[in-house]
Amino acid sequence: MPKRIDPRFDPRHPQAVADVLDRADAFRALRAGVEQVASLQRDLSLLLPDYLASNVEPGFIKDGVLALFAAHNALAARLRHLEPRLLSDLQQRGWAVNALRIRVRPQPIKESAPPKQARMSPAGASALRELAESLEPSLLQEALARMAARHRAGSAPEPHKK
Structure with missing residues (x-):
């Protein structure tokens, strides 16, 4: 029996990711997870100082434990210091978390600007x-x-x- 193609699918036209993810049950679950992480990221950016928010990535919530990934050890240590307040703030925002698991996930080193070359007439x-x-x-x-x-x-x- 030939495979039935979704009438909304047209490979000649770009499609929104949300539409593609809504086509199958497995993708719907993935979409829900992606939306949860994006929402967590927005809340973390409001709750954390800028230097931390830009260097901390949320993971998924599993069994009431939220994984947070810091860019390096110093940021992870600072995040651990803020952990009780952050946990309370997340719970007040409606997140079903009982604990945080803070891990270090090194980020790729950003290319530094080339050294300046002084020019003299x-x-x-x-x-x-x-x-x-x-x-x-x-x-x-x-x-x-x-x-x-x-x-x-x-x-x-x-x-x-x-």
Whole structure:
């Protein structure tokens, strides 16, 4: 017997995730779980300080225990310190939780901004070189000479003075 296709399904058109998840009983349960986690995340963002809320993810509630995942140990320790108040606040908001289980789930390291590369004009590099040449030999004089040479190497060659 050929498989019956849902008349609402048209693979040529984008569909809302909610519509797709409503098509089968197994997906409906998944949708309920996803909505619960999203609602928990919203409540946690209201109940926790910003630095914690952005680094704590809720898990599912199982047997009255809510799993919370912190980005690193220091945040988990701070969350444990706030645990009694947070548990009470969640219960007041209607969550059926009797305990929290706080775990560490390291998050991927965010790419840091590339190091800044200072740019100096040829005139600036020349002035720096002249300053270095006017100083007595010292660590400062050597550092200024290296800096002038580095910036001069990255710019167009200067015309020779006569």
